[in-house]
Each structure stands twice: as C-alpha cells, then as structure tokens.
Amino acid sequence: MAIGSKELAPAELDTFEDSRLLEELRKAKEELFNLRFQSATGQLESHGRLRAVKRDIARIYTIIRERELGIRATPAPVEAPAKTTRKSKKAEAEAPAADTEEAGK
Numbered sequence: 001m002a003i004g005s006k007e008l009a010p011a012e013l014d015t016f017e018d019s020r021l022l023e024e025l026r027k028a029k030e031e032l033f034n035l036r037f038q039s040a041t042g043q044l045e046s047h048g049r050l051r052a053v054k055r056d057i058a059r060i061y062t063i064i065r066e067r068e069l070g071i072r073a074t075p076a077p078v079e080a081p082a083k084t085t086r087k088s089k090k091a092e093a094e095a096p097a098a099d100t101e102e103a104g105k
Helices: 018-041 048-069 089-104
Strands: none
Touching: 018 048
C-alpha cells in the first residue's frame, strides 16, 4: 500500500502545470516544517504523516526533474475561452456588407 496524501496522487501531479507544481511543493515544505515543529514539542499525533509529506515532496521533485530532462511531457496549458460579444443576426448580416464597402474605397 502506497503511503502519501490522497490529494497528491502521481497521476494527478502529471496534469499540473509547472507553476502549480511549485505551489504544491511550497505547501508541502511548509506542512513538513509544521509537522517537525509539532514533533519537537511533543504535539504530533500522526508520525506517519511526516513520512507521507516527505514522499509527496520527493514525487514533486521527481516530476519537475523529469520534465526538465524531457522524460515526462509538460501538459498543454488550458486556455480560458475568450469572451465573445453576442451580435444579433441583423448586426452580423450588416458587418460583412460594411467590410466590402470599405474594401472598395
């Protein structure tokens, strides 16, 4: 059984863009710091969580490095659809006619 966080599955990490991977790495390192602090003060309840966070960090570093080497493909960026202004059918019919008039001048 693999130990790690359920929200950072390797298949899911493949779909993240580089900026999102770096953000997840920052969050994981911050969580690791907090867990180590809790461990030092005797407040840590789940010692297995330390191991899981370390493995998540290693997974993220592995994916980043594989992308640098070209072993793993970087996902294509998802573009937000551009906002289009709705034209009435009458305005659409007039627009091509106006373009041809300007071209004839």
